[in-house]
Amino acid sequence: MIEVKEALEIVAANSSNMPKQKIQVRKALGYVLAETIYSPIAMPPFRQSAMDGYAFIHSGRHQFDIVGISQAGDHVKVKLKENEAVRIFTGAHVPKNADTVVMQEDVMANENSILIAKMPEPFSNVRNKGEQINEEDVVFDANTVITPAAIGFLACLGITEIQVYKKPKVAILVTGNELVEPGKKLKKGKIYESNSIMLQATLQTIGIKNAKVFRVKDSLKETKNALKDLLKKNDIVLISGGISVGDYDFVKEALLENGVQELFYKINQKPGKPMFFGSKKNTLVFALPGNPASSLTNFYIYVYPAVKNLMGFSNTHLPKIVRKLNDDIKNTTGKTLFLKALYDETSVAILDGQASSMLNSFAIANGLVIVEHNCEKMQAGELVTILPID
Amino acid sequence: MIEVKEALEIVAANSSNMPKQKIQVRKALGYVLAETIYSPIAMPPFRQSAMDGYAFIHSGRHQFDIVGISQAGDHVKVKLKENEAVRIFTGAHVPKNADTVVMQEDVMANENSILIAKMPEPFSNVRNKGEQINEEDVVFDANTVITPAAIGFLACLGITEIQVYKKPKVAILVTGNELVEPGKKLKKGKIYESNSIMLQATLQTIGIKNAKVFRVKDSLKETKNALKDLLKKNDIVLISGGISVGDYDFVKEALLENGVQELFYKINQKPGKPMFFGSKKNTLVFALPGNPASSLTNFYIYVYPAVKNLMGFSNTHLPKIVRKLNDDIKNTTGKTLFLKALYDETSVAILDGQASSMLNSFAIANGLVIVEHNCEKMQAGELVTILPID
Structure with a gap:
């Protein structure tokens, strides 16, 4: 561990x-x-007017004859004299030797000439080529x-x-005899399988839209065969369930027999302790706990930064933020706690329902409060670190 | 205004x-x-074991005969006697009259019986029906x-x-004779059209994936005809460009002639002043400025909360956050400023390149700093409000 x-x-x-x-x-x-x-x-690819108005050569003169028009998209070839101006629009090409544009609100105009009422500074309202x-x-x-x-x-x-x-290709393998697809009738002793579509949705939030789901019963042979194929065809294999120490948890054995190198197994944390991480060639394997809240917690803590790394992000971890605790926290477990929490601009409240099987609180949480394994107690008012998950 | x-x-x-x-x-x-x-x-739909271990009736007794097994997915019908226990796994059904599960690590077991070395509290490791x-x-x-x-x-x-x-159906109408599709050769006086795919991408970030793009030249008739159809078939019509006061900006006229009710036109802000907002029946129309940075600014400020409202969100605005300014800000415009900025956990820096035509700074910004129209000056160290855009 x-x-x-x-x-x-x-x-x-x-x-x-x-x-x-x-x-x-x-x-x-x-x-x-x-x-x-x-x-x-x-960019701009040519000298552009920043305004609707008139382009001219700044010389102290106030009156000009209008000798042309430059709309956005035009390329006017006129060469202005000192007493000439061109009607011009925002984004349009400024004629070669014009140096200034006066906005139309500052001009009195008739059909053929203008009088500038409010003289702009030289070079005003002209965006130079390559300014951006x-x-x-x-x-x-x-x-x-x-x-x-x-x-x-x-x-x-x-x-x-x-x-x-590239984005990694991700497959999700779901194990467990107890699992029934939502929409079907629930027989005694069975529960609905929810981790796969939850993990698919979480992957979607980080841009992985096509993670495929595969299902096997609690059988070493079936698990092993399924993994053989998935390890070949994917960059990341997520496995849901079958990784604790129960006699019927075949996942680890099936992974090792497929040549997956164990990089760690079990982490000193709550929830989310029973997790296996390994690799085979370039494929990463995360065997996540079967309990929904543990599974989602470990997705955010471990799978998220791995996916971000693979995709080339330089800040691969969820950004950490710091808030004032609303509640006391006790940690008698000796494990790192990840507590479902709701934070705002100033403080953070720990939510009810922290059990590893419970998703209620996760659904309304916007962050996970981290309590280090060697921290036995935190008091209301202390600053605490949060992983935002919204 | x-x-x-x-x-x-x-x-x-x-x-x-x-x-x-x-x-x-x-x-x-x-x-x-x-x-x-x-x-x-x-949920749970039945009493579940929270551990791999043994289910029994808590009575002070330490030794039990193993009379059955309950795997996840099973429904065991055994009725335990006081000296009997059932091998059980995480998530599995707890037999009817068993009240406690001891984890396997706390037990010495042979094939037929167990001795509990560390007695758990009564009712330990049992998740009750409906606990969640x-x-x-x-x-x-x-x-x-x-x-x-x-x-x-x-x-x-x-x-x-x-x-x-439902999510709103959004169409984007792009106007402008000066616009050339990226990938084609840029003739003199022309620029590449970038607002449509930028707006499509921004819509994607809030879950609108299929916004269609339509293009018209700067012509009243063409604009009017295109709008007629778009107003019928969409919940939101975004228009890019053609909404300032230039002689060749036909958009407002085309909107009014199509029976769109003007709700406002021009806002006392920088960038993003020339914007029209109106409606026809249930369709909202945002005619955004053509300058890329203005267009994107107004998308975040006005279109974003409208889309969120339509989708049923109760917090429809971008969440506002407060940070310490790294730089002095002057506002001699009398307008509300939206400044491209980069913030971290404690402070915010105003980026270079705030002109309405410039996207460089937007591409690396993670927020817009809001400077109110009646605020002439803010000093480094003051707290300022930011709209996060990352």
């Missing part, structure tokens, strides 16, 4: 970046860049996360394809 | 809940419940957000379908 800290280190050390892939920018939300991006163009970025400049460094704004910026530079880290 | 606060109130007052729909629990992540859910079963929830009890109130844990809890109660508020 190892401590949480050590378990986290082992997971981190064994989860390296996925291979790279080309992807369309429009589909890249939530991926991480695997290359440095350089701009193919200057120049050709060949760095747009984003490798390891930048692709946000909506990043997609917008790439698109406005005309970039349609980028290289990112 | 109205103030930000008033604009927000008008958006809120005009965005009510979408109609309800039945949905499979497995597809319900991120939806909001439109009904109160009652449990169809007790009883039949007919409330599982979730209406307006609960469906999280992964909520999906898990619903599934473990055997619930496969729930009633939620």
